[in-house]
Each structure stands twice: as C-alpha cells, then as structure tokens.
Amino acid sequence: MALKIGDPAPDFSLPNEAGETVSLSQFKGQRVVIYFYPKDDTPGCTKEACNFRDQWDDFAQHGITVLGISKDGATSHAKFIAKYSLPFTLLSDGEPCPVATAYESYGLKKFMGKEYMGMMRHTFVVDADGKLEKIYTKVKAETMADTILSDLGLA
Numbered sequence: 228m229a230l231k232i233g234d235p236a237p238d239f240s241l242p243n244e245a246g247e248t249v250s251l252s253q254f255k256g257q258r259v260v261i262y263f264y265p266k267d268d269t270p271g272c273t274k275e276a277c278n279f280r281d282q283w284d285d286f287a288q289h290g291i292t293v294l295g296i297s298k299d300g301a302t303s304h305a306k307f308i309a310k311y312s313l314p315f316t317l318l319s320d321g322e323p324c325p326v327a328t329a330y331e332s333y334g335l336k337k338f339m340g341k342e343y344m345g346m347m348r349h350t351f352v353v354d355a356d357g358k359l360e361k362i363y364t365k366v367k368a369e370t371m372a373d374t375i376l377s378d379l380g381l382a
Contacts, residue, residue: 230331232362236261236353237329241296241318244304249294249318255357258291260375262350262366263332267299267307267317271348275368276313282372283314289381296320296327297346320346352379 230237236259240250251259262279264272279286279293286293293315299307304317320326320333324346327333332349335342350371352361361378363371376382 230351230359230362232359234359236351236357236359237326238357239326239329241320241326242301243316243318244301244308246301249316251294251353252357254292254353256355258289258355258360258379259353260286260291260293260350261296261330261353262293262348262371263296263327263330263346264348264368265346266297267303268310271368272297273311275348275366275371276307277311278369278372279315280311280313282376285376285381286372287314289379292316294318298322298324350375 236251238251240248243249264275266272276295295315295317298321300319304319308317324333327346330351332347334347336345348366348368350363350366351359352375354360
C-alpha cells in the first residue's frame with residue numbers, strides 16, 4: 228500500500244551519529260524533512276547533504292528539522308558530518324532497514340546489470356501534525372533542499 232500525502236508518517240526510533248535514540252514523535256508540532264540516501268561520503272549523497280547544509284539557515288528559520296537516514300553506522304555518520312560541517316542529524320537504519328521499508332525507500336535496485344537490495348533516494352516532508360505533506364521519489368540530489376523550500380513557499 229503506497230504512502231500518500233495526508234497519511235500519518237510512520238513513527239520510528241533510530242540511533243543518531245552519537246548513538247543517541249531519535250524518534251520522529253519527539254518533533255510533533257514542527258515540520259520535519261526526512262531524506263533517505265544510499266551511503267555517506269559518496270558523490271550524490273554528498274551533494275544532497277551539502278545542499279541541505281547550504282540551505283540550513285532557511286530550514287532553521289522556519290523551525291524545520293532535517294533528518295538524513297542511511298544504512299551507515301554512527302561512526303560513518305560522525306565522520307561525514309565532521310568532513311562537510313553538516314548541521315543536521317543523521318540516523319542509522321541498519322539491515323533489513325525497517326524504517327526505510329516503512330517509507331517504501333528500501334528495495335530492489337539495479338546497477339550495471341546487477342540487482343541488489345538498497346536504500347532509495349527518497350525525501351518526505353512531515354507536517355506539524357505528523358502527516359505526510361510532501362513525498363519526493365524522483366530526487367535531484369544537488370537541489371533537493373532548494374526544491375523543498377520552493378515547494379513549501381519558503382524560498
């Protein structure tokens with residue numbers, strides 16, 4: 228059953244880059260951007276993370292929390308954050324990626340003729356009531372943050 232705008236966002240609790248548990252429910256009353264990405268410090272994922280970093284002031288000014296989610300562990304996330312001065316939280320959703328699966332962002336992928344299970348680059352905006360406000364399944368990594376701000380009328 229596909230997630231639709233207006234559906235309640237699936238709640239979750241995952242460890243962040245410091246090993247602390249972060250739950251979606253703790254952000255009730257504010258907008259949250261949840262972006263799923265394949266791997267820390269790879270070209271596309273770095274462009275996407277840096278776009279969120281470069282637009283951080285706009286997100287913060289409007290009280291919007293940004294959460295990046297990949298399969299990478301806390302140590303990898305901490306290095307990625309330090310290397311690129313990322314001002315937002317990265318969460319670890321390890322195999323079998325239950326949170327990404329709940330968000331239909333984990334599944335069969337193809338690369339160079341090979342099929343494998345992997346994280347898909349999808350982004351979701353959750354409104355202050357915990358409902359899905361925007362769903363992006365065709366993500367341009369280098370401009371995702373700009374697109375969200377524009378679509379929410381905040382750019």
